[in-house]
Amino acid sequence: MLEGILFASGDPMPVSRICALLGATQEEVLTAAGRLADMYSFEVRGIRLIKLEDSLQLVSAPELSDIIRRALETRKAPKLSQAALEVLAITAYYQPVTRVYIEKVRGVDSSYTVGMLTERGLIEECGRLDVPGRPALFKTTDAFLRSFGISSIDDLPPLIIGETDDAQVNLEKAIESLKPAED
Numbered sequence: 001m002l003e004g005i006l007f008a009s010g011d012p013m014p015v016s017r018i019c020a021l022l023g024a025t026q027e028e029v030l031t032a033a034g035r036l037a038d039m040y041s042f043e044v045r046g047i048r049l050i051k052l053e054d055s056l057q058l059v060s061a062p063e064l065s066d067i068i069r070r071a072l073e074t075r076k077a078p079k080l081s082q083a084a085l086e087v088l089a090i091t092a093y094y095q096p097v098t099r100v101y102i103e104k105v106r107g108v109d110s111s112y113t114v115g116m117l118t119e120r121g122l123i124e125e126c127g128r129l130d131v132p133g134r135p136a137l138f139k140t141t142d143a144f145l146r147s148f149g150i151s152s153i154d155d156l157p158p159l160i161i162g163e164t165d166d167a168q169v170n171l172e173k174a175i176e177s178l179k180p181a182e183d
Contacts, residue, residue, distance in 0.1 A: 012055035
């Protein structure tokens with residue numbers, strides 16, 4: 001049943017929602033998910049079960065990405081610009097962040113880039129800061145995790161800031177740690 005629910009959903013589904021649908025405990029769902037993930041990894045299959053934070057999702061096997069892309073006649077998404085990588089790095093390492101904070105670190109207006117990354121689903125608004133003007137707070141999304149081949153934001157390599165106080169050097173290190181899964 002778990003496999004069918006995840007297949008039909010297509011999107012990441014919170015484990016708590018799966019528990020409610022199946023009338024199962026979190027332990028039972030995670031055990032079943034582990035068995036499915038093992039089955040997919042030991043057999044030659046075109047799908048994988050991945051865990052993204054507190055959600056589960058069925059995805060196509062990464063080794064089939066070229067074949068699937070050709071089969072669906074889709075074009076590879078355009079590469080992310082340097083500005084987009086900078087905004088993603090700042091957001092990933094310091095989330096939740098405001099656009100003003102991103103601009104302070106980058107030293108330039110980032111409105112367009114934040115909007116573009118929001119449209120692409122790589123970052124999302126996650127609340128408002130409780131100060132005058134109530135600026136939006138942004139965080140990375142599950143699509144960000146999938147795009148960079150990680151299952152949790154905790155999987156990012158540590159950013160060692162103590163080596164230098166130069167914000168530009170620290171930003172460059174953060175960007176270097178972000179490598180899209182398809183590259």
